[in-house]
Amino acid sequence: MSSIELFAGAGGLAMGMARAGFQHSAVVEWNGDACQTIRENRSHYESHGEDFVLFEGDARGFDFEPFSGGVEIISGGPPCQPFSLGGKHQGSLDERDMFPVAVQAVRQTMPKAFIFENVKGLLRQSFSGYFEYIYLQLSYPDVPKNRGETWSDHLARLEAIHTSGSKKPTYHVVFRLLNAANYGVPQKRERVFLVGFRADLGIKWSFPEPTHSEDQLLVSKWVTGDYWKRHKVPQNKRPQLSEKLAKRIARLAQPEFDCLGMKPWVTVRDAISDLPDPEKQPQNKILNHVYVPGARTYPGHTGSPVDEPSKTLKAGGHGVPGGENMLVRPDGSLRYFTVREAARIQTFPDDYIFHGSWGETMRQLGNAVPVKLAEVVAKSVANALNQEQSSRATKIC
Missing domain, CATH: 3.40.50.150 (Vaccinia Virus protein VP39)
Known part of the structure; x- marks a missing residue:
């Protein structure tokens, strides 16, 4: 057609x-x-x-x-x-x-x-x-x-x-x-x-x-623990539950909870965990996977926690190149997503080549469906x- x-x-x-x-x-x-x-x-x-x-x-x-x-x-x-x-x-x-x-x-x-x-x-x-x-x-x-x-x-x-x-x-x-x-x-x-x-x-x-749900992600993390086991995250490296979230988890743990066959939301960790850390391995051979320094938070742009789906990738016209396009690690430190990581978050294949500078490429990715x-x-x-x-x-x- x-x-x-x-x-x-x-x-x-x-x-x-x-x-x-x-x-x-x-x-x-x-x-x-x-x-x-x-x-x-x-x-x-x-x-x-x-x-x-x-x-x-x-x-x-x-x-x-x-x-x-x-x-x-x-x-x-x-x-x-x-x-x-x-x-x-x-x-x-x-x-x-x-x-x-x-x-x-x-x-x-x-x-x-x-x-x-x-x-x-x-x-x-x-x-x-x-x-x-x-x-x-x-x-x-x-x-x-x-x-x-x-x-x-x-x-x-x-x-x-x-x-x-x-x-x-x-x-x-x-x-x-x-x-x-x-x-x-x-x-x-x-x-x-x-x-x-x-x-x-x-x-x-x-x-x-819809085929995926936030509730199922919460079940995978805090009821069955499958999410943490799959990523080999020890107990002392997992985030603390707020009182509000703990109450929600208690409801999801009830036998009558049914998510109608939904799959868990896919997180940033799910999407990029098999990629080397570009800050620690700058000479890696992954296409478009280059560390870019200078990431910082500012009002309205605080980055995406690694164990959640990312926030909406932005096109970059928000004060610093890449805008909101930052990864927040469990310890609170952050860095910019590489082009390859942002591409995975936008579900482009790994052999997809992006043309232009880092800022221009992140603009393309931020505007993409x-x-x-x-x-x-x-x-x-x-x-x-x-x-x-x-x-x-x-x-x-």
């Missing part, structure tokens, strides 16, 4: 789409270092033998017309800074707002489905009107904004169409805030996913259910499209 990937960045969503069986017709990204990263890892996107177009430039300059009617899905993560909790919160007023391009791509190609991802901040009350506008534009991409019409006037027109029932939606759109940790990613990364299917296909779909989360969502969408295609073929026969 053919796809177009917009705002590709380091390629996390694009790789998840490829693993789900989609074949990229075009990949669009403006940043030169990110494009070089994709070029150097092209084999990860060509598992089906496709030779996609890599467009290095502003997505607003990409010509979608040649792909009209020939693409089954469009995916991408429009730049999140306009809506990020760590940004300037300018939303639709920010020139980096690329949702209009995402809507344009859907309107001009009319794919069977689309997947767009963005930051949790998009759901803030202050952006509620603009989020509704995004939602309705994606539902009715064939009702474009008129020349000279403001976005608020266009929103009012879309609301009138939607509530009157004078026109059926072109796409059925759903959205949900997903925590990557709930799907086996070693990172507590909350992101909004907007998924739409063309209404004429009659597809019934819902978001994949975790590959594993992208794959989970993309596979669910692919299954729905395959079932629809199979059903249609059966009816024709």
Whole structure:
């Protein structure tokens, strides 16, 4: 199934789409270092033998017309800074707002489905009107904004169409805030996913259910002790339980506790324990595993404890290179994650090569969609499209 990937960045969503069986017709990204990263890892996107177009430039300059009617899905993560909790919160007023391009791509190609991802901040009350506008534009991409019409006037027109029932939606759109940790990613990364299917296909779909839970991690640590045994952490090296957490553990230890077959959240230690400590072994041979000095805490950025999923990796525009991207050891000392460690936290494969300086590479990783989360969502969408295609073929026969 053919796809177009917009705002590709380091390629996390694009790789998840490829693993789900989609074949990229075009990949669009403006940043030169990110494009070089994709070029150097092209084999990860060509598992089906496709030779996609890599467009290095502003997505607003990409010509979608040649792909009209020939693409089954469009995916991408429009730049999140306009809506990020760590940004300037300018939303639709920010020139980096690329949702209009995402809507344009859907309107001009009319794919069977689309997947767009963005930051949790998009759901803030202050952006509620603009989020509704995004939602309705994606539902009715064939009702474009008129020349000279403001976005608020266009929103009012879309609301009138939607509530009157004078026109059926072109796409059925759903959205949900997903925590990557709930799907086996070693990172507590909350992101909004907007998924739409063309209404004429009659597809019934819902978001994949979580497979991992914090409760199961707590059980593994403090009820069975399996977590500490697996990592050979002695009793005197384990953290102290707070009174509040001890009460929660007592509840989880009860026989009636049932986590419905969930797996434990994956921690930073789970993700990187087999890598050498780059501070102690600076001459190791692991790709992109180089110690970077200078890590320090500052308000709002205190690093990620090794025995929890990491905090959300940041893109680096937060006062020091790498922002929140620090490991906190059990003794309280800290250091920056190496590029390889951050890549594992974002579930990129170990042979994935990142292009650019450490700060630029960490920016790419901080902006990326975790590959594993992208794959989970993309596979669910692919299954729905395959079932629809199979059903249609059966009816024709």
